Every structure is written in structure tokens, then in C-alpha cells.
Amino acid sequence: MITDCAECGLPCRAEVCQVCLVRSFVHRDLMSYTEVIEELRERYMCAYCGEPADNKEHVIPRAYVGEHRFTVPSCWECNNLAGSRIFLTFTDKRDHVRRKLERKYKKLLKMPEWDRYELAEMDGNLRQALLDAEEARKLITVRLEFASEFLSLNR
Numbered sequence: 001m002i003t004d005c006a007e008c009g010l011p012c013r014a015e016v017c018q019v020c021l022v023r024s025f026v027h028r029d030l031m032s033y034t035e036v037i038e039e040l041r042e043r044y045m046c047a048y049c050g051e052p053a054d055n056k057e058h059v060i061p062r063a064y065v066g067e068h069r070f071t072v073p074s075c076w077e078c079n080n081l082a083g084s085r086i087f088l089t090f091t092d093k094r095d096h097v098r099r100k101l102e103r104k105y106k107k108l109l110k111m112p113e114w115d116r117y118e119l120a121e122m123d124g125n126l127r128q129a130l131l132d133a134e135e136a137r138k139l140i141t142v143r144l145e146f147a148s149e150f151l152s153l154n155r
């Protein structure tokens with residue numbers, strides 16, 4: 001039997017359509033994070049990696065449910081990595097973004113560490129490249145730690 005969805009009024013086969021069902025589920029999940037998301041928003045921190053956030057990430061892709069208020073602050077990169085896959089909980093989505101970040105920087109994370117004596121013997125350009133890579137590795141390590149800590153909060 002086709003009726004109207006109690007939430008959005010679109011024709012559907014149940015009391016509430018599937019889109020509204022997913023939306024209410026994600027809403028409930030996000031409610032459990034209200035305080036921490038509010039704090040991150042005040043500090044302009046990415047909800048996935050802790051970097052400065054200048055984007056809003058739609059926890060359910062906009063294409064799926066239209067304009068809605070389920071957004072979290074995020075950096076450009078995590079916003080991109082989050083992609084358009086649909087997750088039923090914010091925790092699952094954070095886990096997904098964390099794994100994507102880790103995969104993206106796999107080579108950097110595996111790079112050997114050089115001590116300053118080894119570096120001193122190197123050609124200047126190579127030394128600079130390695131020092132830059134070391135800085136980049138420190139940054140991604142901090143971001144991944146933020147992601148892990150945040151994930152452990154609700155487990």
C-alpha cells in the first residue's frame with residue numbers, strides 16, 4: 001500500500017520513507033556528539049583530523065537528502081576523502097576517513113628516519129627534501145592520532 005511519509009510527505013510504502021528513516025537514525029547518532037562537535041566548531045577544528053577547518057562536511061551527502069543541518073566542521077582534505085558514500089553512523093564515517101588518510105600517506109608514514117649525521121653528509125637539496133618529508137610525516141601522525149583518540153571516545 002502506498003501512503004505519504006509522515007516526515008516528508010512523499011509517497012512511500014511504510015509510515016516513514018527510507019530516506020527519512022536514515023536521516024532520523026543519523027540524527028540520533030549525531031545528537032550523541034553534539035557537545036564535542038560544538039567544541040570543534042568553536043575552535044575551527046576538523047572533526048576528522050583536528051586540522052584547521054574551513055569546510056562544512058555533510059554527514060549524509062547533500063545529493064542524497066538535500067540541504068540539511070547535519071554538518072560537521074572539516075578540513076578540505078577530509079571533506080574530499082569523506083566522499084559520497086553513505087554511513088549510518090558518524091563513527092563509521094570517521095573510521096572510514098581515518099583509514100583513507102592512512103592509506104593516502106602510507107609511503108610517508110613508512111619512510112625511514114635519518115639521523116643528523118646522515119643528513120649532514122647529504123647533498124643540500126636531498127637533505128631539504130627529507131626534512132620537508134619529516135615535517136609532513138609529523139603532521140600526518142598528529143592528525144591520525146587525533147582521529148584515533150576521537151574514535152575511541154564512543155567505543
Ligand SMILES: [Zn+2]
Pocket residue numbers: 005006007008009010016017018019020021
Ligand atoms: Zn520521508
Ligand SMILES: [Zn+2]
Pocket residue numbers: 046047048049050051074075076077078079
Ligand atoms: Zn581533516
